[in-house]
Amino acid sequence: MSVFQQPDFDDHEHVAFFSDQAAGLKCVIAVHNTNLGPALGGLRIWPYADEDAALTDALRLSRGMTYKSALAGLSLGGGKAVVIADPRRDKTEDLLRAFGRAVDRLAGKYITAEDVGSTVADLQTVRRETEFVAGIPDSGGEDPSSATAYGVYRGIKAAARHVFGSDSLYGLTVALQGAGNVGRHLAELLHEAKANLIVADINPAAVADLVQRFGATAISTDKIHMTCAEVFAPCALGASLNDQTIPELRARIVAGSANNQLAEARHGAMLREHGILYAPDYAINAGGVINIAHEGPGYDRQAAFAHVGRIQDTLAQIFELSDREGIATSAAADRLAEDRFMTKAA
Ligand code: NAD
Numbered sequence: 001m002s003v004f005q006q007p008d009f010d011d012h013e014h015v016a017f018f019s020d021q022a023a024g025l026k027c028v029i030a031v032h033n034t035n036l037g038p039a040l041g042g043l044r045i046w047p048y049a050d051e052d053a054a055l056t057d058a059l060r061l062s063r064g065m066t067y068k069s070a071l072a073g074l075s076l077g078g079g080k081a082v083v084i085a086d087p088r089r090d091k092t093e094d095l096l097r098a099f100g101r102a103v104d105r106l107a108g109k110y111i112t113a114e115d116v117g118s119t120v121a122d123l124q125t126v127r128r129e130t131e132f133v134a135g136i137p138d139s140g141g142e143d144p145s146s147a148t149a150y151g152v153y154r155g156i157k158a159a160a161r162h163v164f165g166s167d168s169l170y171g172l173t174v175a176l177q178g179a180g181n182v183g184r185h186l187a188e189l190l191h192e193a194k195a196n197l198i199v200a201d202i203n204p205a206a207v208a209d210l211v212q213r214f215g216a217t218a219i220s221t222d223k224i225h226m227t228c229a230e231v232f233a234p235c236a237l238g239a240s241l242n243d244q245t246i247p248e249l250r251a252r253i254v255a256g257s258a259n260n261q262l263a264e265a266r267h268g269a270m271l272r273e274h275g276i277l278y279a280p281d282y283a284i285n286a287g288g289v290i291n292i293a294h295e296g297p298g299y300d301r302q303a304a305f306a307h308v309g310r311i312q313d314t315l316a317q318i319f320e321l322s323d324r325e326g327i328a329t330s331a332a333a334d335r336l337a338e339d340r341f342m343t344k345a346a
Pocket of ligand 1: 200238
C-alpha cells in the first residue's frame with residue numbers, strides 16, 4: 001500500500017496508523033490541514049474490504065473536513081479516523097478505549113467525534129482515554145446529527161429557492177437515501193415543512209419508523225435515486241453520484257448529508273451538464289461541525305443553530321458563483337473554501 005502516491009493523498013499533514021491486537025484495533029487517523037486550527041473529524045467504524053479502501057476513505061473524508069470547516073468560517077482544520085471493524089459485531093469497550101488512546105497520542109492535533117458506525121455512547125467510552133472528543137454531553141454539546149439535519153434542511157431550502165424561486169418545501173417530494181441519525185432528524189423537519197417523503201435504507205426497521213411516523217413511502221435501495229421527486233437527499237454513504245446514477249436521476253436538486261457524494265470530482269460537472277443543482281456535500285452537511293465549534297460550558301443552542309442556519313446563505317453564494325463563472329457548484333465551493341484556508345497559510 002502506498003500512501004504518498006495515493007490519488008487522494010493531497011498533501012496531508014499527518015497520516016497515522018494505529019494497531020492494538022489485543023483490543024482488535026486497526027485504525028487510520030488522517031490529518032489533512034491545521035492552518036485554521038486543530039483537525040476535527042468523526043470516527044467511522046466500517047468493515048472495509050481492505051486496508052487501501054480504509055486509507056482512501058480516511059484521506060478523502062479528512063480533506064473534506066478541512067474544506068467544510070473553512071467554508072463554515074470555523075477555526076478548525078480537517079481530520080478523520082477510520083477503524084476497520086464491523087460496528088454491529090466488533091465494537092467492544094476494549095476497541096473503543098484503544099482507539100481513545102490512539103487519539104490521545106496525537107495530543108490534540110486531532111479531535112474525534114461521531115460518524116457512521118459510532119454513536120455518542122461510543123464516544124463517551126473513547127472519552128475515558130482522551131479529552132480530545134467533541135459532540136458528546138461531557139464536552140458541553142449534544143449529538144451533532146440534529147444540527148447536521150437542520151443544516152441540510154436549510155440547504156434544501158436554498159436549493160429550492162434557486163431552482164423553483166421559493167424556499168417553501170410545501171408539497172415538494174424528497175427522496176431520502178438513508179434513515180439513520182441524520183436521515184431521521186431530516187425526515188422530521190421535512191414532514192413539519194409539509195414535504196412528501198420517499199425513503200430507502202438497508203435497515204428495514206429504520207424505513208418502517210419513517211413510514212409510521214411521517215407517512216413516508218418506502219422504496220428499495222436500488223431505486224431511491226431514480227424515483228420521481230424534486231429533491232434527492234443522499235444521507236447514507238458516499239459515492240452515490242456516479243456515472244451510472246447521475247443519468248438515472250429524476251430530481252432537479254441533489255442535497256443531502258452524506259460525505260463524499262461525488263464518486264469522482266468530475267461528477268460535479270456532470271450534474272451541472274444534466275441540469276441538476278448539486279448542493280456540495282461539505283457545505284450542506286456542516287451543521288454538526290458548526291454545533292461542535294459552539295460547544296463548551298456556555299453552550300447556547302439557539303446561537304449554534306442560528307449559525308447552522310447560515311448554511312442557507314453560504315449555499316446561495318455557491319450557486320451564484322457557479323452560475324456566474326459557469327462552473328460546477330462543487331468547484332465553486334472549493335474555490336470559496338480554499339480562499340479561506342490557504343489565505344491563512346500564506
Ligand atoms: P448512520 O450510520 O446513522 O446512518 C446511515 C444510514 O444509511 C443507516 O441507517 C444505514 O443503514 C443506511 N445505509 C447504508 N447503506 C445504504 C444504502 N446503500 N442505501 C440506503 N441506506 C443505506 O449515519 P449518519 O450519522 O446518519 O450519517 C449519514 C451520512 O451523513 C454519512 O455519510 C455521514 O458521514 C454524513 N454526515 C453525518 C453527520 C452527523 O452529524 N452524523 C455530519 C456530517 C455528515
